[in-house]
Amino acid sequence: MAVTFGDLRVADVSGMIAAAIAVVQIFIPLALPLVLLGVLRDEHTGATTVSAVSWSVIGRSLHGSRWPTLLASDSASIRGVPWQVVFITRMKTIFALLTAIAAVVTPLGLYQAIVEDNEWTENVSFHYIKDPSEFGWGTPLRVNLPWSRLCESFVPVKCPNSFSNITNWHNETGDYARIYSEDSHVPQYVIDAFQSGLDNTEDSVSSIFDIQSRSYSWELIDDDPEATMPDNGQPYPVSKFRMISSNIPADEYLVVEGLVVDMKNGGVGFRNHSAPPWTPYGSTWSEDLLFIEPESRCVDTNLTLDFSRPKHASEGDSSGVAHVMLTDRGGFTNLDQSYSRHPIKNISQREPHLWDRAYEAAWINNALSMVFMNVTNPRNTTDAGSSAFTYLNSHVGKQFPLSRNDTLDTRRVGPNAIFISSKYGGYLEGLDWKFEELNLSNPVYENPFNVSSRNFSDAGYLCSHTDAPVDFGNPNNFAAACGLVYGVPRRIDSNSSQIVFEPGSNWSVPLYSCIMTVKATIKRVTFRFNGSDDLSGLKVTEINNKVYPNEESKPFWGIESSDNEMLYDFNPLWGLVSSPDQGNISLYTLRQESLYLPGFESGLEFSSIGGQENLPGIHFYSDALANVFMISDGNWGNTAIPDYTGIKNQGIYRRWQKLSGTAEGTAKILNLIWTDLSSNAVVGTRGLHGTRLQGYSSSIVSEPSSKTPAVKFMQRRVRYHWAYAIPALIVLALTAVIALATLFFTLMGRVNVTRLRQYLNKTSQGRILTTYLYGPRSETVARGPPTPQKRKRGATRRWVENMGRNPVTVAEGENDLLVIDGPRAAQARPLLEENQQKGAAMSHDHED
Template identity: 65%
Template sequence: MVVRLSDLDVADVSGMIAAAVAVIQIFIPLALPLILLGVLRDEQASATTTSAVSWSVIGRFLHSSRWPTLLYADSAAIRGVPRHILFITRMKTILAVLTAIAAVVTPLGLYETIVENDEWTENVSFHYIEDPSEFGYGTPERMDLPWSRLCGFYVPMQCPNSFSNVTTVSNETHISSHIERLDTRVPQYVIDAFQSGLKDQEDSVSSIFDIQSRSYTWSTADDRMGNTAWDQGRPYPISTFRMLKSNVLANDYLAVEGLVVDMKNGGIGFRNHSAPPRTPYGSTWSEDLLFIEPETACVDTNLTIDFMIPRYTSEETASFTYTDLVLTDRGGFANLNTTYPTYETTNTQHNPQLRERAYKGAWFNNALSMAFLNVTNIKNESDPNSRAFSYLNSHVGKQFPLMSKSGRQTPHLILSVNELRISTLFGRYLDGLDEGIEARNGSILNVTIEGEEPLYSNPFNITFEDDFSLANTLCSGKGGADAANLDNFAAECGLVYGAPSRLDNESSPIVFEPGSKWSIPMYSCIMTAKATIKRVTFKFNGTDDLSALKVTEINDKVYPNEESKPLWGVERSDSDLADVRPLWGLVSSPDQGNISLYTLRKESLYLPGYADGFVRFSPNGGLQNLPGVDFYVKGITSVFQEADSSQYLPDYTGSMNLAMNRRWQELSKSANTTAKILNLIWTDVSANGVVGTRGLHGAIVQDSSSNLEKRDMEKSGPASNTPRVRYMERRVRYRWAYAVPALIVLVLTAIIAFATLFFVLIGRASMARMRQYLNKTSQGRILTTYLYGQKGEMFASAPPTSPKLARTSTRRWVQNVGKNPVTVAEAPNDSLIINGPQAGQAQPLLQPNPMMQPQPYQPGPSDGNEK
């Protein structure tokens, strides 16, 4: 690996410098002793003469270097040395090595980073930041749009608390309306009621009336053909839809014009984006935001659709994308619990029982499929002795063909080797398999078509219009005729055909080889949406636009007690879900004047409504401008529509995107992760459909020339309180793993310091004793004591010339005998010869040497002062 200068940081350079210093510290103590040996002159072979004090200095210098250890000299010996002495002397070497390692390694842990300041800054002025992405470019400026609302499914009806005057008459066979005035406006007191709870929240929290359609237009009621024109024929706004960009594979928190988008788990938060003033290193803060998030539960049917890609292409198989199409019982038939499932339909806000609902859809789908295939029977209502599930003709692994020998299959089952499908129609994989083909001649192409018998006889006459269609209603738990109240939340059910995965696992999951076998899991899923308040953390740094705003965390808001939880209100009426989509929002109390409410104090609210399959995101938009009650239902129905039935939405099947196909393969391996697929699609579509208009950056300012409000102005008035902000700053940080050698050195140093203090306090390590042992181990003193018989401190022919010399033993010794020349030589018989002028003990130190005759010592009058 090549390391360039640009790859190095401060810590790397510091470590390199420390390594160079360590090398120098090792080299110099090794080199200087060699230089000293070079300057010492031998009078003859192995004989060197210098002063006694020089021998002490030379000994100290040589033995304090690393050469005794390298050459295993006497001072580095191990044998014969007591363990406590050996341990203490070895600690010096160990600490020297550890210190050198620490000097190199320790700086490597240093690095610079940008961190939050320890102090919060109050009352920071926020300003609008523009979105330079497709979302900002494709979102029109906000006009002072009035809200418009229409009610009634079959005929116009009077909406709750509206200015309209409509009388509706209905009986068993007919429903009609008498219209005196039809007004689409939403009264201000209604708006105020559903925003009243905002005073108990942070200024960043939005209401239902801070949610606008990202795209809108104007419409005029057609009063021709005798129709009654609402709003006296004046133009009124309606919501529309245009897809801007898909982020379904982003797997990140995104900030786009008017929204915070959670593409990790699903959900959108409403915020007209603003930020504090730019600083060199940025800033961070947290806000409470209103979030609408999908909640999906899926249950595995334990049935799979399996097939094989044709091995060869021929005239017969040229039009087939797969062969051997079968329905495989993975336990969905053989292990079906024959007890009819139920779930609680009251108190759904606290216990929606989504999994129980999805299980009921799966159970009904499997039970009807079993009857269609004659795997089991259903109860004969005309026979009191009849009971369902009296026999079972299946086992785990049994396969049921879904394709005739000629390649014919159900025309309603549109599958592909690389697609994920979502449908509201349960059991569609069997539709048409109980019908045969009659033989006929003389078609348009003059081709003879041979007749075929049905694949299955369908002995119990299971129909898709009357039987399988009930699975959806039984799963969602309601229909359009149910009451528009708090318990009936918007939900849709359907069957998810997961992305096909290879059965053999012999190659890449996105390589569709001829002859490979594939399997499609099937899940029963239910989706709903809920409103909640989340705590969102932002970081702002870089350019002064939305590209510099990052969402770092999205967490559920934590409430200290029950009373601090938000109070949700839902509009109360005596209407059906198909006729009225109730308003909802944060309210201050259950009493909102003449507006009748259902209220709930809870962390979240499952949103009311009815997913009828007709209300979905499309350019047509609908007949009203009230996206807060429409968009989440449109998102749900858009998810469950057939994958190729809308030209206005991206292709979410994965057939045109291998990355998406592989992502869906991974997520559709289990029921829980399959639910995430639906949540992500809902989030992606809904983010393109709506925008939040509440922000923290001041009051509305209008352009008088165009009467257009700038998008950087807040629709609901100025924010009185902005969140506390922490500014970022540059700091030096450390990776503690690199500090291990230094910490070891510190621990050993602390132990040594404690031991030193202990011995000093008990008097075993005084300065006087240290001087004594230094003198005892001084080589020059040993030599002169041997040669002259005394230490050399006291005897002298004249008193010391100064009191300082008298007080210092070393100076007295040097003054008396330390300057005397001493010769140290090695004899041929491995003896050490010590010689000095007028020394009485001038003889070999280790063995007698007859060739050396000692000379008696005769002190002269000036020995103590000059030698």
């Protein structure tokens, strides 16, 4: 990938500048000695004559450069040199190299970041922020929208704590009601009771009466003038469902109008979105929010539906599959024959036994399938001495056909979809004349023990545990839905693509028994507000379960109870309450971290037609449960919800294919579908800006209170990646060692200016040359008589005046020796004369 100047950071440019400076620092010390050599002139004999002090300066320039090391000259030799001297001189080169590397690498670690300020800001005013997405403009405005509640199954009944006047009775001919008046209004004292617990929470926590339908309308039930109509025939609000957008492809936390949506794990948090004052770099804070989240468990039945793709268009059925088989992957052969079919007891809020219930349904599904296909026998209930499983006509890998002449009579399998059904054993429909009481002339199975769809329905009833017609509203009768999940097919005949359906390819569909329920809880949510001053600038960075220091600090939940009405007639109210005593309202109460929500899976689909009341907090979660277990081809004709099978969306299909490979992943699929449906069904209306109404402008600002969360405003700061500092840290460590060594020798008296000056003089090349030439007279012999003033000057200046200006000639002699000459030098050799004689001799030899 090409990198342009626009891709460079400040740190990159700083590193490039440092690299250029390092190159210059290396080049100049190498180049200047070469320039110096260029200005020095050698005589015709190869000798060079300059003043003695010039030889010291030239030596300093040449030997202080890198050339001695590169050319391995005398001053870079290690032979015959004490190791201490070698080590210290080598350290100089290594230190210079490390310094150059550090100069280039160190700036690369610099970067600018937007970080939290160290201080929390208290008493910050929050303001409403509008959602500019389709969820914002798809959510209608609402002003003082009242609640409405009507209770009935086959006939109207009086809701708990209602002002209606209805008399009900039952006889052998049916259920009857006499309506004197029917009032849809929810009394204010009921609303107050289920909001009383909010006094012990942060302002951001919602109640059941802060949950509204995202879509609503006003309705009249009956235009018959003789009919007794609710509210004396006045229009009243009802909840509706209209899909706005699907968030299934998103694997993140989302914020939409009125909700925090957890598309990672599943769940919706209720919040009418607001934010602190906008700043250039943003802000962050945390809030407690009421969340309603699904909880699912799945059990692998160890059965698969296997099929192949037709080789020719004329083969197979209309869905594009052929040779459909039910394969025993251990679900028949290894079935626990001692498992009891008695319902699981002691199901409660604290022990919901979700996995056990899903397993029980899977066991019933597998056992009845075996009996249906005569793989084994059931116990004869009329014979006390009989027993089940006296024979087993199966083994791991055995396949049982599920189609008649490759024509599939059930739509539970397809090449490119996931199917979720509340029906156990649905893959056996249409394979005999008894299962669905069909008149088939050529059944695939004889079904000798007369297994019917009603037998399979026991699996769902025992799993969900709630029998709505006879169960009353209490904490242990919480909403649950069960069913079979037919996973996304996976190719089993090769490692070829899992999304290309080649003719003749073989595929396998896993079968899972799943249970799903819903619970309310309080979660701690961390927000970051940055960018635009609307909802697009609000992000959720963390969602965590709230931690409670002790049992007394946990939420206190209340559930509406009724001694007369069953769950089939009404869903109970629930919420946070301050105490068990709420006047004349009868309550069940619990103190615990979360509450499995009461009710039952009604089997009602979300519909754009709408319901008959406006109290979504007691209905939407169970209606969403029902819709999840109706996800099949075409969603059973329900056009109000999108296609979740993956048939029409490759992205959804691939995500489901990855997740449905395990029981845990399949449970997550159920949670995500429930969350997506719920985010389109409801909206939260409680916010920190002080309003409970949806769709207000940003001019609405709260007055801060002691419950308003503290905010950290973000600041721009310079930060550093410490890995880039390693060369600099090494240089720093070496510098510290050298500094300590210098301090040590100074304190020991072995290092001082006088001694350093002595060694500088001892190693001065000019002094050495004049000492060699003039011996002990080198400090006193001069061209003219010395004066007292000159003797009083510094040693270097005195030496320059006395001897340093004398010309000295140096040339290379034989055997790597130097030939040195100077005027009036007692120890000088006849340099020029010897060189001339040497030159003449060479000329003579050449002539010979």
